[in-house]
Amino acid sequence: MEYIELLFKSIFIDNMVFATFLGMCSYLAVSKKVDTAVGLGAAVIFVLTITVPLNWLLDKYILQDGALAWVSEDFAIYDLSFLSFIMFIATIATMVQLVEIIVEKFSPSLYNSLGIFLPLIAVNCAILGGSLFMQSREIPTLSLALTYGVGSGIGWFLAILAIAAIREKIRYSNVPAPLRGLGITFIITGLMAIGFMSFGGMLTGGDEEAVKTEPTNELVTDVAVEKLDNELFLENKKEVN
Amino acid sequence: MEKRTDKNLYTLLFATGMVVVVGSLLAFVASSLKPKINENKRIEKQQNILYAMGVHENEGKGNVAFIEASKVAGEFSKYIKKQIVITGDLDIVENNDAYLIDIKKEQTKAKAGEKRQLPLFIGEKDGKTYYIAPIRGIGLWDAIWAYVAVDENMIVQGAYFDHKAETAGLGANIKQRFFMDDFIGEHLLDENGIFKGITVSKSNSDPTNKIKYDNEVDAIAGATITGDGVSAMIKTDLRLYQSYFENLKTN
Amino acid sequence: MGLLSSKDSKLISDPLSDDNPITIQVLGICSALAITAELKASIVMAVSVIFVMGAGNVVISLIRNIIPSKIRIIVQLTVVAALVIVVDQVLKAYSYSLSKELGAFIGLIITNCIIMGRFEAFALANGAWRSFLDGIGNALGYGLILIIVGFFRELLGSGTLLGYAVLGDSIEKTGLYSIGYENNGFMLLAPMALIVVGLIIWVQRSRNTNLIED
Numbered sequence: 001m002e003y004i005e006l007l008f009k010s011i012f013i014d015n016m017v018f019a020t021f022l023g024m025c026s027y028l029a030v031s032k033k034v035d036t037a038v039g040l041g042a043a044v045i046f047v048l049t050i051t052v053p054l055n056w057l058l059d060k061y062i063l064q065d066g067a068l069a070w071v072s073e074d075f076a077i078y079d080l081s082f083l084s085f086i087m088f089i090a091t092i093a094t095m096v097q098l099v100e101i102i103v104e105k106f107s108p109s110l111y112n113s114l115g116i117f118l119p120l121i122a123v124n125c126a127i128l129g130g131s132l133f134m135q136s137r138e139i140p141t142l143s144l145a146l147t148y149g150v151g152s153g154i155g156w157f158l159a160i161l162a163i164a165a166i167r168e169k170i171r172y173s174n175v176p177a178p179l180r181g182l183g184i185t186f187i188i189t190g191l192m193a194i195g196f197m198s199f200g201g202m203l204t205g206g207d208e209e210a211v212k213t214e215p216t217n218e219l220v221t222d223v224a225v226e227k228l229d230n231e232l233f234l235e236n237k238k239e240v241n
Numbered sequence: 242m243e244k245r246t247d248k249n250l251y252t253l254l255f256a257t258g259m260v261v262v263v264g265s266l267l268a269f270v271a272s273s274l275k276p277k278i279n280e281n282k283r284i285e286k287q288q289n290i291l292y293a294m295g296v297h298e299n300e301g302k303g304n305v306a307f308i309e310a311s312k313v314a315g316e317f318s319k320y321i322k323k324q325i326v327i328t329g330d331l332d333i334v335e336n337n338d339a340y341l342i343d344i345k346k347e348q349t350k351a352k353a354g355e356k357r358q359l360p361l362f363i364g365e366k367d368g369k370t371y372y373i374a375p376i377r378g379i380g381l382w383d384a385i386w387a388y389v390a391v392d393e394n395m396i397v398q399g400a401y402f403d404h405k406a407e408t409a410g411l412g413a414n415i416k417q418r419f420f421m422d423d424f425i426g427e428h429l430l431d432e433n434g435i436f437k438g439i440t441v442s443k444s445n446s447d448p449t450n451k452i453k454y455d456n457e458v459d460a461i462a463g464a465t466i467t468g469d470g471v472s473a474m475i476k477t478d479l480r481l482y483q484s485y486f487e488n489l490k491t492n
Numbered sequence: 493m494g495l496l497s498s499k500d501s502k503l504i505s506d507p508l509s510d511d512n513p514i515t516i517q518v519l520g521i522c523s524a525l526a527i528t529a530e531l532k533a534s535i536v537m538a539v540s541v542i543f544v545m546g547a548g549n550v551v552i553s554l555i556r557n558i559i560p561s562k563i564r565i566i567v568q569l570t571v572v573a574a575l576v577i578v579v580d581q582v583l584k585a586y587s588y589s590l591s592k593e594l595g596a597f598i599g600l601i602i603t604n605c606i607i608m609g610r611f612e613a614f615a616l617a618n619g620a621w622r623s624f625l626d627g628i629g630n631a632l633g634y635g636l637i638l639i640i641v642g643f644f645r646e647l648l649g650s651g652t653l654l655g656y657a658v659l660g661d662s663i664e665k666t667g668l669y670s671i672g673y674e675n676n677g678f679m680l681l682a683p684m685a686l687i688v689v690g691l692i693i694w695v696q697r698s699r700n701t702n703l704i705e706d
Contacts, residue, residue, distance in 0.1 A: 021682050024522045025520065028521060083267075085573055085598075086574070089569045093565045096565060097563065120605055122566075122569060125600070125603040177697070178694045178696075179694050179697075180705050182515070185690075186687065186689050186693060190684065193682065193683035194681075197683070249562075252560035252562050255563070256560070256566075259570060266574060267574060274585040281585065284588075406595060408526060408527075410645075410649075411529050411680055462675075462680060463529065
């Protein structure tokens, strides 16, 4: 089912931290303790889950070329995609402000330990990246956008959880003094990223929808049809394997 | 005492004011610069198309050097003899603005089930005829596109690749000559005339690219996903032109 | 520098060493990984960030007393985004080729946490001139790390610097390649950037033991 595939893809294969290196600043700075990491990770999942579908709606009904056709036919010529950035950021910033208010009210200790990195979720490239990838990869439906948002968030959460756990454990290891803390974290993250590269070869068959071309505007001759059938048969065989 | 800046009404007024100020600033900048920007885009398209068919100012093994912006309009009308748009089965129409057709929109139309317009630019240089097709796809971060020039047998005569946001030094290198030059002479069809496209392959055993009928070029280290995007875009979009070339042979 | 008081000149010198935005404040990491496969791109990015931080810090500092606290983040982001979009449009009109080079970076500049990090930490509480210096200083500190990482990644990964082959031609096997040296393709991948920054931190904290965490 494409939802499970997309979920798996966005958590492991297109992992926000290890595959596209988004959201690094907060990831590195807030991972000293597992509790704060969990708090920030949860906030990121929440913000991504809400902003990706919200921005999908924004993109489809306002920003895309011709998207304004539902208001009136005349508006169909407008292409507001140059405003994508600023509009996506506006929705994200609003959500983050909301999250900041909620966290301050319900968990002041978490609010204090997150410090500057809570408002920084708004510029967290992972959050904006989620919306921008949703737009550039042309995710077709709202529910898939939601799945993508949730998956990306969970992927980021798992990454920060992993590094926080490792950092807590190596406090008792014999790390050279200048590398202690931030330095060794950079190196460990680099190694984890190398490890995650192994996921890069998975699920690339189904990924290229491009390969499954529908023979639309072809001149319909017997030869052409036979050749196309040949191609599609071979390609479908490859994907199934 | 609550600061003035904390009051809700003030927040609302400020927010509205900011939207108005920033909105008008951006709208003003965008609209006053739009004609210049569109002109620059048009010139770029012409430069790219001419580059694909070999009309450029490259020197030796140097960097990509397009025909200068001031001369490009003249060169374009000199070398590009005809621009056609292929729609549906046998609908071929001449259109001198075919190069301005937005490929992204056409791809969206095709996804929605409508007929897609396929522009093709026919150029002539030194007695040879070049057929240049625009194609578009997705790289790692964002869109990639290209202009590919072929002859009647769908053998690539030249190509120009471009991208919106690929990584500098990695995926962005699809614009470099060392990558684009590899495509010259490559076959898109196999010996039975079946469309195979060209795969950007890491397992290519021919790094100096001497074998031209293997339907492969060497990939760029560190740019796997961008390379896969190039292969996919060639396969999807160029395949659509195959029937035109077949018809060309039988007519 | 004679013009600046010693307090002001610290605003420029600190980020270049003890308060470096990347290695100490942990800001601006994403772009440090994404851009630095090529030295030229690192330099272009550094210059762009210097401009945006200088201008942005000044604007935020000037309006800091009238920003409503509830929408603080949105205002900051709007200022940066508007600044970057205007620059992008102007470049597209007057220097199209340069704008294409920067095209990919535009997104990375707007979301660069250094910019908002310094708005929050400095510009919101200080005057325009000092905020300007702080912005420039941090951008220079950021640029320094970017250039160091970009230098090593391009040199060891592609054997070139600023596009010029400095170790010989890898295909024709001249220069260093004739004795069997091969480019370390791994250096072109982002995980290595992380490791290079880790090593830079090692060097920095060895030289200045005050910075060592316990």
